[in-house]
Amino acid sequence: MKSIVAGRVAASTTEFIELALGTPLELWLGVEGESEMERAAREDAARDILADNPHFPDRVSQVAVQAIEAHALELFNVTLLPACPASGRRQHRGGVAA
Numbered sequence: 001m002k003s004i005v006a007g008r009v010a011a012s013t014t015e016f017i018e019l020a021l022g023t024p025l026e027l028w029l030g031v032e033g034e035s036e037m038e039r040a041a042r043e044d045a046a047r048d049i050l051a052d053n054p055h056f057p058d059r060v061s062q063v064a065v066q067a068i069e070a071h072a073l074e075l076f077n078v079t080l081l082p083a084c085p086a087s088g089r090r091q092h093r094g095g096v097a098a
Helices: 015-023 026-030 036-052 056-070
Strands: 003-005 009-011
Touching: 015 026, 015 056, 026 036, 036 056
Parallel strands: none
Antiparallel strands: 003 009
């Protein structure tokens, strides 16, 4: 399935999000190993973007909804465990729920 944003074909989910938002994800999420100075500069840039574009959080929400809709089948693809024959209940495998 092709994801087209602003007339460009996104090659990956990350690129789709970056094209839709108009900013790289690293600006908002940071990068592993960034220094305190790099973090401060990144946060300053993010604050400037938010100050210049008060509707940006709404746009982010719209992108999140589009991503969920586009990948809903994969996100909610669950497999039920077989029922325990004696009780009719599902067997507990001792794992922790995510």
